[in-house]
């Protein structure tokens with residue numbers, strides 16, 4: 001019995017030991033990490049009924065009567081320039097634009113001072129006919145900083161594109177090429193030419209020279225004897241021509257003048273020297289002013305290549321567009337012809353400048 005009890009006791013001990021062993025090996029399911037608490041999804045705020053926006057009112061477009069424009073003119077060196085000034089003044093008056101006009105008397109520093117004064121007065125748009133191409137960057141930058149657009153009228157300026165909005169004027173290179181073609185015809189593609197250049201550093205002087213020179217390369221029997229500035233004026237054109245006649249005399253077969261005024265001065269010099277302008281010496285110039293048509297009727301000037309100075313309408317139209325925040329073309333070109341003696345008498349009465 002004792003033995004039996006012992007067995008029973010042993011069995012009970014073993015059983016309870018095995019139960020205890022089972023308890024330690026049982027893999028408890030890993031306590032689940034509490035899920036990182038997701039930020040409580042924000043309840044979308046109940047959408048407030050959209051407050052009715054009042055329809056944004058388009059600001060009324062400006063009209064010519066609202067416009068205040070500054071114009072920095074070069075001066076009055078030529079018939080062409082006077083015609084341009086008259087066009088600007090007359091069109092401003094006609095349209096009711098308030099125009100602040102300044103005459104720089106050929107001095108760039110006066111033009112710069114005028115532009116600064118237009119900026120100080122807070123004009124809407126500034127027009128400038130740059131006497132020369134260089135030296136405009138600082139003052140154009142000042143205008144840009146003040147939010148005032150610059151339009152180049154009739155002459156270009158050597159500045160980065162973003163400093164002006166538009167150039168209104170002619171293709172001066174083409175004018176030079178056209179003048180050369182006329183000269184080639186007049187000289188039967190053979191002869192010596194002298195050139196009266198415009199103001200040194202002025203856009204039309206640089207380009208008219210380049211256009212003529214490149215076309216001349218196509219005519220091996222025509223050569224440029226000499227070239228000098230007559231500053232776009234009649235008096236200086238005459239002076240330079242007198243000097244050329246002293247140096248080259250009757251070797252000169254043709255005169256190419258960058259404007260009609262210098263050609264008219266040269267005509268006087270040739271007559272005083274004792275040669276016949278238009279016959280002994282052929283003359284081609286640029287502009288197409290009335291004085292040139294009169295000289296062609298007289299037979300002293302052979303041809304003129306037109307360069308339109310009546311830029312007032314295009315200028316104010318562009319100014320109004322800019323003031324209204326509209327885009328304007330980078331180059332507003334003029335339409336121009338070439339006229340010689342045969343048509344001069346018929347055309348003279350119709351010429352507007």
Ligand code: GZL
Pocket residue numbers: 077078079080081154155169170204232258259260261286287307
């Ligand atoms: C051309 C203009 C020139 C004319 C000259 O656009 O700048 O200046 O040809 C004038 O007659 O003085």
